[in-house]
Amino acid sequence: IPAYNAERVLDGCLKSIRDSVGVESYELLVVDDGSTDRTHDIASKYADRVLKHQNNKGLRAGRETLRTSAEGEIIVFMDADVEIPNGFLKCVGDYFKENPTVDVMAAIVSLETPATNFLSRYKNAYVHYVYQVSPEDSSAIWGGCFAIRREKALPFDEYRGYWAEDTAYAHYLKSNGRKIHLAKEAQVIHYHKYDMRDLLMHDFKLSFAWTEIFIQYSGFNQMSANLGSFSNAPRRLILAVLLAPLTVLTLFISTWLAVAILLIWFWLNFPxxxxxxxxxxxxxxxxxxxxxxxxxIIRGLGIASGLTLHIFIRKNFRNEA
Incomplete structure (x- = not known):
């Protein structure tokens, strides 16, 4: 578990791990990524080892420290605001035994969340639904909780990832021959409180980064091979995100056209x-x-911004060459 100023959620995370039964031998590692609160003290109560960064180095650096320090055959990466159900670790061990060709087991977020406000419950339900309808043979991981065979884990500091770090790492693994399975029965509780600003900023950044990943890893080819999906985004979702901004733009052309596009958007999101x-x-x-x-609409603007930046950089690179 990489943790930075996580005193509000870390105790629940670590307690859920220690309360999980069914596994006799495991080591609990926490990286204190330069925290200035009680994160280190809380981690010390539960963890077998607490690894300390003097300065905040970020999520990738924290995971890389854990990857190089872990000694078990299977490494389970979790975020500090995630809690696992009883028996989860046994489920992970059994999954790898029953699926010897699988290198990465990705858990999904449960529909249940401790958050009580509408936007947090909505976002949790949205993420849960998207992963539920994603193919099991996946090119996506939900970074809040995933497990990987130690000898198959690649360095976290050698892939390109901005904001959408989990998606970038999943494609980095996949492009290097790792097999990823989405274990939909392995569900964990995620506590993250959103307000509207947090939600929209988060999804704009993700979509911005997603565009670069889509281009880098030949997204259209992957969609052809994966029944229309790319990463954890099914074709219906991608089309809906692209159409949403048009419902606003076409208002300046024709109200009826805007309504027609909105109806198509609704049909795409009806499930x-x-x-x-x-x-x-x-x-x-x-x-x-x-x-x-x-x-x-915000996601669509994120994609447009990411595409614009990619074209601009590519054009400048050609001019310099």
Whole structure:
């Protein structure tokens, strides 16, 4: 577990690990990534080893320290705001025994979350749904919790990753012959509280970085091979994100055209809204409709910005050459 100023959530994370039964031998490692709060003290109560960074070096550096320090055959990486259910570690061990050709087992976020505000519950449900409809033979990992055979783990500081670090690392692994499986039955609880600004900034940055990863790893070829999906994004989601900004832009051309595009966007997202309706209330689903629309507009702008930057850099590189 890499942790930076995580005193609010770390105790619950580490306690859930120590309470998990079914595994006789494991080592619990925590990297204190230059924290200025009680993170180190909390980690010391539970961890077998606490590795200290004098300065905050970031998530990749924390995971790399853990990768090079771990001694077990299987390394389970978790974020400090994740809690695992009882028996989860046994589930991980059994999964690798039953699937000897799998190098990486990616868990998914549970629908359950301790967060009580609407946006946090919405975001949690959105991530849960996207991974549930993703193919099991995957090129994606949810970075909050994934396990990898130690001899198959690649350095975290040798791949290109900006914001969408988990997606970049997954493609880095995949391009080097690692086999990733999405274990949908392995679900963990994620505590992350969002407000609207956090949600939109997070998704803009992810989409911006996702664009570069899509280009770098031949996204269209992957979509052809993976039934229309790239990473953990199914074709319907990609199309919906691309259409959402057009619902606003076409208002200046034709109201009817904007309405038609909005209806297509709704149809693309209908399975998600139907899922929400079955799990939550009408009010929650209606609120989710508007949040999803705004979020997809922001995601679309993130993709456009990422593509613009890529073209600009490529053009300048050619001019310099």
């Amino acid at each position: 998600f809204f139907y899922f929400l309706l079955n799990k939550f209330s009408w009010i929650f689903t209606i609120k989710s409709f508007f949040v999803t629309w705004v979020d997809h």
